[in-house]
Amino acid sequence: MPKWEHIAGLLGLITLIVGHYLGLFWAPPERMMGDVGRLFYVHVPVAMFAMLVFCVAFVGALGYLLTSRMEADWLNEAAIEVGVVMNVLLLMLGSIWGKPTWGVWWTWDPRLTSATVMLLTFVGVILLRQATQSPEKRATWSAVATVLAFVNVPVTYMSVKWWRSIHQMQSTPETVSEPMVFVFRVNLLAMALLMTWFIARRWRIAKHRAMAEAPAPLPPAPQVTS
Amino acid sequence: MNVIRQTFEVLRKELLVEWRSPARVSGLFFFALAMLLMVAFASPTEGILRTQAGGTLWISLLLASTRSMDQSWSTEMEHGAAEGMLLWPVEPVAIYYGKALANTAILLAVTVAIFPLMVGLYDVPVRGDLSMLAAIAVMGCAALAAPGTLYGLITAQARGASVLLPLLMFPLVVPALLAASRGTMVVIEGDPMLQGSSWLSLLVAFNAIHWSLSGLFFGRVLEDG
Amino acid sequence: MTPLLAQGTGMIQGGWEFVWAGYGLTWLIFGGYAISLIVRSPTGGDLS
Numbered sequence: 001m002p003k004w005e006h007i008a009g010l011l012g013l014i015t016l017i018v019g020h021y022l023g024l025f026w027a028p029p030e031r032m033m034g035d036v037g038r039l040f041y042v043h044v045p046v047a048m049f050a051m052l053v054f055c056v057a058f059v060g061a062l063g064y065l066l067t068s069r070m071e072a073d074w075l076n077e078a079a080i081e082v083g084v085v086m087n088v089l090l091l092m093l094g095s096i097w098g099k100p101t102w103g104v105w106w107t108w109d110p111r112l113t114s115a116t117v118m119l120l121t122f123v124g125v126i127l128l129r130q131a132t133q134s135p136e137k138r139a140t141w142s143a144v145a146t147v148l149a150f151v152n153v154p155v156t157y158m159s160v161k162w163w164r165s166i167h168q169m170q171s172t173p174e175t176v177s178e179p180m181v182f183v184f185r186v187n188l189l190a191m192a193l194l195m196t197w198f199i200a201r202r203w204r205i206a207k208h209r210a211m212a213e214a215p216a217p218l219p220p221a222p223q224v225t226s
Numbered sequence: 227m228n229v230i231r232q233t234f235e236v237l238r239k240e241l242l243v244e245w246r247s248p249a250r251v252s253g254l255f256f257f258a259l260a261m262l263l264m265v266a267f268a269s270p271t272e273g274i275l276r277t278q279a280g281g282t283l284w285i286s287l288l289l290a291s292t293r294s295m296d297q298s299w300s301t302e303m304e305h306g307a308a309e310g311m312l313l314w315p316v317e318p319v320a321i322y323y324g325k326a327l328a329n330t331a332i333l334l335a336v337t338v339a340i341f342p343l344m345v346g347l348y349d350v351p352v353r354g355d356l357s358m359l360a361a362i363a364v365m366g367c368a369a370l371a372a373p374g375t376l377y378g379l380i381t382a383q384a385r386g387a388s389v390l391l392p393l394l395m396f397p398l399v400v401p402a403l404l405a406a407s408r409g410t411m412v413v414i415e416g417d418p419m420l421q422g423s424s425w426l427s428l429l430v431a432f433n434a435i436h437w438s439l440s441g442l443f444f445g446r447v448l449e450d451g
Numbered sequence: 452m453t454p455l456l457a458q459g460t461g462m463i464q465g466g467w468e469f470v471w472a473g474y475g476l477t478w479l480i481f482g483g484y485a486i487s488l489i490v491r492s493p494t495g496g497d498l499s
Contacts (some may be wrong), residue, residue: 016481022476029497036466039473046477065446082484089480096473120397127393131384138451143382144443145394148373151435152398159401159428163408194481201488208493 005200019187027183036100041183043093045191050086050115053195054122061146064139070210073139076146077129078202080122082195089118108223110161111149116154121149133211135220230314236324237331242302244332250297254336255288261286262344275348280411283337283344284366284403291333291370292392295378299327303382311448322444326368326375326437330355332369354413358422362413365429367405373437379447405429 023041032039057079063072095105106112125145132138215226244250265282268319269275275282302311311321341363352359374395381391409425 020477024470024474032463034466036462036463036469038470042473042477065443085480085484089477092476092480093473096469096476100463100469117397117400121394124390124394124397127390128380128384131381131386131390136450137383141384144376144380144447147443148398148436148439151439152401155401155428155435157430159404162424162428163404197486198484201492204493205491206489221287 003200003204004010005197008193008200012190012197015186015190015193019183019190022183022186027179028177030180033101036097038099039093041187042182043090043097045187046086046090046093047115048188049191049195050083050090051153053083053086053199054118056199057083057122057146058150059151061143061150065147070135070139071207073142074203074206074210075133076142077206078199080125080142080146081202082198083199084119084122084126086195087115087122090115091119100165108160108163108164109206110157113160114153114157117160118153119189120144123150125149132154135213147186158189229317229320232320233323233327236316236321237279239327240298240393241331244328249340250294250374251332251335254294254332257290257293258286258336258340259343262340262347263291266347267434268396273351276350277411279350280343280409280414281407282348283341284407284408286340287333287337287367287401288370288403289392290336291329292395294332295329295371295374295395296382296391297378298329298375299415300380306412318445318448319441321448322441323437326371326440329371329375330364330368333371333392334364337363337367350414352390352414353416354422359410359413362409362422362426362429363404363431364403365426365433366409368433369402369406369429369436370395370399371438372433376444376447379444402429405432 019041023038027038027041029035032042057076060072060076060079063069064076091112094115097103098107098112124140129142130146131136132141251406262282262435265278266275310316314321377391378395381394399401405425405428409422412425413422
């Protein structure tokens with residue numbers, strides 16, 4: 001019997017195909033950025049869900065610290081890995097969008113810079129997880145490091161903003177038209193469904209590994225038959 | 227005995243150990259001094275050093291601190307695991323704050339010793355308000371010590387601690403490094419726009435967050451360690 | 452390369468190669484990660 005997350009995953013795949021088709025061929029060119037503006041439909045949902053997936057990791061971390069239940073740790077583990085994948089994609093997309101609009105692949109823009117720092121912090125958490133055998137230590141350390149990394153994101157953003165800020169074109173509500181909002185929402189939905197599948201699958205892997213690590217239960221007592 | 231008194235007991239013990247054999251302070255000092263020299267050798271022109279003095283100072287302190295934060299725990303763990311500290315007649319939170327204050331004091335001592343050397347070596351004209359500079363130094367050292375002390379305990383028990391501690395600390399202290407470097411630089415340059423105080427307030431906010439959160443989590447890390 | 456914005460109408464002209472790169476990369480990374488999840492899944496390649 002297929003698990004529930006496969007329904008979300010399949011719907012997500014279909015929605016992503018539809019959303020990308022609409023973004024590439026149906027949506028009008030953006031007023032300032034022209035066809036390059038079509039990157040909006042991939043870049044912004046990825047950015048929002050990278051943050052949101054790290055929020056899930058944060059919830060998992062808090063859940064573990066409050067309840068000590070391993071399920072919360074598996075959620076933390078799953079969401080951090082998915083979040084790192086999203087964060088890498090986010091930075092690459094930002095770079096691809098930056099080249100035609102800013103003329104450079106990279107600038108020390110606050111959002112770009114803090115997203116990079118965010119990636120480094122969560123990669124650090126993954127490496128920390130690998131640095132111990134004990135499941136309890138791993139869960140506690142990871143939860144603590146996740147909370148600190150998460151809280152640090154807005155602080156980093158603020159500091160980089162003060163440090164150096166370049167003026168950039170932002171999509172203000174006036175430049176976003178009706179059809180653009182629709183296409184954007186389709187892509188957001190696709191992302192939500194796909195992230196559900198990613199996190200759920202990764203959670204099952206974490207659970208399976210934890211079960212394999214745990215000492216095997218005693219075999220059932222032999223039935224005595226007369 | 228309340229927590230504040232216990233904290234000062236731990237701090238006193240730490241500083242006493244350091245006073246009797248100042249291995250960490252001297253190690254950190256020479257590490258930071260070597261860093262200043264290495265950066266100078268790696269720079270294309272001498273003029274660059276002057277403009278990068280603030281950043282170089284704080285990078286040296288950051289690197290030195292990541293080499294030393296786990297040492298702050300290794301003495302406790304020589305004869306066993308971190309659980310030994312649970313037997314101390316003090317609250318775990320007092321152990322954390324005592325250690326973190328001691329680490330701040332050690333870093334600050336290194337800063338005080340290294341700063342005049344940097345001014346001389348890099349030919350930095352100091353024009354600014356020295357009390358502001360002192361405030362930034364105190365807050366910057368505290369900002370490195372707060373997460374460093376917590377992660378030091380974690381990585382002291384982990385495999386590959388020597389690379390793990392910097393990896394965890396670097397991205398976390400980016401705001402502090404930025405604020406301390408820029409703050410030091412604008413104050414040295416004379417600070418006509420009074421930017422120093424905004425960098426200082428960022429450091430204060432960073433410290434408030436990390437000193438409270440790390441204190442909150444420390445007991446848990448110690449128990450599960 | 453100058454920013455494409457500098458040319459003409461105030462709207463960036465062209466740049467489809469960046470759009471294709473962005474959309475293609477998204478599929479590449481999502482696809483790659485999905486495959487890694489399937490390969491690592493507890494039941495092997497079987498998705499139940």
